[in-house]
Amino acid sequence: MSSKQDQQIAVVGMAVRFPEAPTLDAYWANLIAGRCSVQRFSKEAAIADGVPRSEAERDDYVPASALVDGVDRFDAGxxxxxxxxxxxxxxxxxxxxxxGWAALEAAGQTGRRRSDSIGVFATSGMSLYSGKEMNTYYRVNVAHHEELLDTIDAIQIKVLNDKDYLPTQLSYRLNLKGPSMAVQTACSSALVALQLAVQSLRRGECDVALVGASAIHAPRHAGYRYSEGSIYSSQGVCRPFEQHAAGIVGGNGVGVVVLRRRDCALRDNDRVHALIQGIAVNNDGANKVSYAAPSIEGQKANIRAALRDAGISAALIGMVEAHGTGTAMGDPIEVAALAQVFGEAKMAPASCAIGSVKSNIGHLDTAAGMASLVKAILAVEHAVIPPTAGFVAPNPLLNLARTPFYVNAQAQEWPAADGPRRALVCATGAGGTNAHVVLASCTGQDGVPAAPRGKGGEAQEAQEAQGADDAVRLLPLSAKDEASLRAQARQYAALLRMDTASLRDICYTAATRREHFRWRLAAVGQSRRQLAEALDAIADG
Incomplete structure (x- = not known):
């Protein structure tokens, strides 16, 4: 194994709560469909949520955002x-x-085989929930309920709201003993957190790393004021690289990925969604027109550093998931930096797709890089490049015809050529902290590309049916209360009817890589259908 392979990090689990996408499958379906999940809501809805009428009824107020459901619900117990x-x-x-819990479960890191050293590297947006000074609009936040302040002290309010305590709350609640730290670099925070996690794994400071980003704004139905020359869109939609691009629109979302060293993941037969081959972080310094402006030189240097860390040429990149704000300054600078680096590889015109998830779900603030990362991971895993939503024609200032890039308007197949599929993910924070990540599809230990999720199911089922093993399968499930257990039984029944994962793997993971709680059940059967029917009977009994 080469030294570069030794440095590769496997993505072994993911979970998301994105606009109109409470699951990975829903997120991927929306991406493939080119769906824009930004909503325009009435000014009455904004007022009902706490926005002052004087604000909501302004002529320059744009009532648009990408919303996440369930922000008022929580399984506290x-x-x-x-x-x-x-x-x-x-x-x-x-x-x-x-x-975070859902991602660890997806990675098989909540059961008996859970590592003792799981690090948490996380970011969140400014808390708009805890005080009047932070948010004068939100009438249902903590500071507007004096009866709450009489029953809980100020320190407790702080540790349940301030972003410094986000990662350590998860570490404490789940007994995770690796490094646990908050990361704040504005819009690039998620990918900077990823870089710290990768370095921690490479140095052996932890065995597993959880990287997360959360950006949930209050009030929920809140738009923004538009002013000429600002980064916000007058249209209430974000159109990266498009001829009618006019800026960003806000969004909400949470995403978490779980990482392990490549050799450990392959040894333990983890499901590997993608590999992180290279990653780099830098800052523009003062070489730009203003504090918040992006820099061509800073981005160029960091892209080169990420490719160098991966040990590859830009010519091997088939997709760029760009920061892509759709602003008059940001898009041309980002494309110029990319074009100069990729141009050094003598790439042919229109040989590399470029896009941005902001066209689908808006700008997620500190979670923006996480939304981009998960999109790119799913793309290399599924072997499909998602379209950029709403794209019709390119912004002429980008001069795309003189670059290796094109913006695809439809989902397209992405076959592997002579090696794995590779993507570059970009994030830039206000203040100049740039982060770039090189992702690759996993080819396993034998060089055979891993089957994309949702494909190859018929062959796999036939192999299971014809195999020497006709054993009865035991599927154990557990939860902390009866209602949750019945709900879980229904979820597994649905999974068995649609998922293409090995039945053996599903039962093995449920038995050995899930934490076992007080309320338990076990379904028995020789096929997916038998197990699903048994679970339905238990759920409805």
Whole structure:
């Protein structure tokens, strides 16, 4: 194994709560369909949520955002919080804790084989929930309920709202003993957190790393004021690289990925969604027109550093998931930096797709890089490049015809050529911190590309049916209460009817890589259908 392979990090689990996408499957379906999940809501809805009427009725007020459902709900008992603590907790915390647990479960890191050293590297947006000074609009936040302040002290409010405590809350609640730290670099925070996690794994500081980003804004139905020359769109939609691009629109979301060293993941037969081959972080310094402006030189240097860390040429990149704000300054600078680096590889015109998930779900603030990362991971895994939503014609200022890039308007197949599929993910924070990541599809130990999720199911089922093993399968499930257990039985029944994962793997993972709680059940059967029917009977019994 080469030294570069030794440095590769496997993505072994993911979970998301994105606009109109409470699951990975829903997120991927929306991406493939080119769906824009930004909603325009009435000014009455904004007023009802706490926006002052004088604000909502302004002529320059744009009532648009990409919303996440369930921000008012939380399984407090599961994590050991009281109802009162849950009420004063920032929704960013609530969804992050639930999504973090879901990601660890997806990675098989909550059962008996769970590593003792799991690090947490996380970011969140400014808390708009805890005080009047932070948010004068939100009438239902903590500071507007004096009865809450009489029953819980200021320190407790702080540790349930301030972003410094987000990762350590998860570490404490789930007994995770690796490094645990908050990361804040504005819009590039998620990918900077990823870089710290990768370095921690490479140095052996932890065996597993959880990287998460949470951006849930309050009030929920809140738009923004538009002013000429600002980064916000007058149209209430974000159109990266498009001829009618006019800026960003805000969004909400939470995403978490779980990482392990490549050799450990392959040894333990983890499901590997993608490999992180290279990653780099830098800052523009003062070589730009203003503090918040992007820099061609800074981005160029960091792209080169990420490719160098991966040990590859830009010519091997088939997709760029760009920062892509759709602003008059940001897009031309980003494309110019990319074009100069990729141009050094003598790439042919229109040989590399470029896009941005902001066209689908808006700009997710500190979670923007996480949305981009998960999109790119799914793309290399499924072997499909998603379209850029709403794209018709390119912004002429980008001069795309003179670059290796094209913006695809339809989903397209992405076959592997002589090696794995590779993508570059980009994020830039206001203040100049750039982060770039090189992803690759996993080819396993034998050089055979891993089958994309959702493909190859018929062959796999036939192999299982014709195999020497006709054993009866035992599928054990557990939860902390009866209602949750019945709900879980229904979820597994649905999974068995649609998923293409090995039946043997599903039962093995449920038995050995899931934590076992007080309420338990076990379904028995020789096929997916038998197990699903048994679970339905238990759920409805």
């Amino acid at each position: 599961f994590f050991g919080f009281s109802r009162r603590e849950a009420e004063v907790m920032d929704p960013q915390y609530r969804l992050f804790l639930e999504t």
